[in-house]
Amino acid sequence: MSLLKYAKMPFSFQEGWDEVGAVHPSVMKTFFLLVLPLSLLPPAMLMYAGAHHAQAYMIDADLSHWLELAQVFFAAELITVPLMGMVIKQVASTRHICTDFGATYQLAAITAVPMWLSSLGLAIPRMWPMIAVIVLGLGIAASVLYRGCYYVLKMRDPMDAQLLSCEVFAFGAMMWALLCGFVLLTLMN
Template sequence: MKISAYSHMLVSDHAGWDELRTRHPTRRDTFFKLVLPLSILPTLMIGWAGMSHGSFYAPSVSLNYWVITALVFFAAELITVRGMAWVIDLLSRPLVGHSDQDSSYLLATLAAVPLWLSSLTLFVPVVAFNLLCGVLGLAIACMLLYHGIPAMLGHPRDEDTRDMTWLTMWIGAGAWAILGVIAALPVIIR
């Protein structure tokens, strides 16, 4: 898939999605090509923010605590992607009548990409900006789920698909909130 197709996936049930359905990458390929490299990005950014701007975010917290927070966040990311894939797969079974764990994992991964990229805002030590970009990343993730669920399931957009999509978005937003709390632990405990 071309990176340029990614922006079209935000507004279409077919552009980019049809190619992914045809290719059907395995969970293993998705993990090593997307999940692992992109999960490292927020981990590094949390560590970097603690090292470079730790005194701004949480003046009394040591660098060791930032590193521990980054590592816990990394583990939580990996668990969250797998958990969201499980949720998508579980909710989709009644609609399509079978399990497609590879597609569910890919969809959970693609929805997480804007959230991983929003961690780059930690280069700028402005909490309001960091939060705004995190919420923007969540909105983009929801757009990807909205178009990706019917596209990857090969199921038309009907009332059942919409219900599944909204439930998946709410669960994903909850997972994002938990990850946000983990990332903010040094700020919270200061």
Template structure:
């Protein structure tokens, strides 16, 4: 399995660590239990943490149970969106003369989600600028990871095609992210 130190170079090189991932071809089960479940649990946990620390002051009328329900729905929506992004990567890859391998599309989707999941750690602090800036940087990192991931794992050889695929997937991902944020803020909006 890849190491987290491989993540930064993977954003600007099509061969940095991608070759290792292609050779190792991590199993779906190892990705689910080694990456997806632990890391996709971070954003809901950080949401609960922020609700317990910041939410109490800014949204005193919102119950802890409402925040927990929002976190659970957020977690489920994350997993569903990961599957949808996998499907989209595969389908768009086929239109760009790339591979239609669902496992490779899933691998790219998982790797591209890593910065987004990790960006939720910004909720451990209370500054508004980092809370806005860090997820935006994570989104940019995700675009780069998709671009180089589809080039290396799904064999989308033309750089412009790989970039277009990354933009299409990212636009859909941003829509999913807006839905996820809406779910996370549901208790506040309902109060």
């Protein structure tokens, strides 16, 4: 899929989603071509921030702490994507929407892309602009999830898609907040 199509996905129910609907990659293919490569970005950016401007974030931890944290963060990302796929599938089934795990895993992976890319904000050596980039990524992920639920789960009513995506996003945002809290607490100690 082209980057231009992906850039339209948070704002459209059709642009980009039609390509997602036409291709049905296996969970393993989605993992190796999307999840694994992009999951490497946040740990790499954590290492970059720790090595170049940790003081800008008011954190005084040595590089070995940043490395440990990056490794744990990477593992948590790899666990979170299938977990979110299962949550999407479970919430959909409570609404009598039949879908397979492959589709919900793909949706979870696509939804995570803006959050992975928002880790590039760690290159900014000032705290508030970095936080703004990360929160923007979270907001775009929410929009991708909403439009993705509508298209991937073949929903007819955008309001139903909004309710379903809000339930899923609440869980995902909680996981994200716990992960960010873990990062901060680990580096502060």
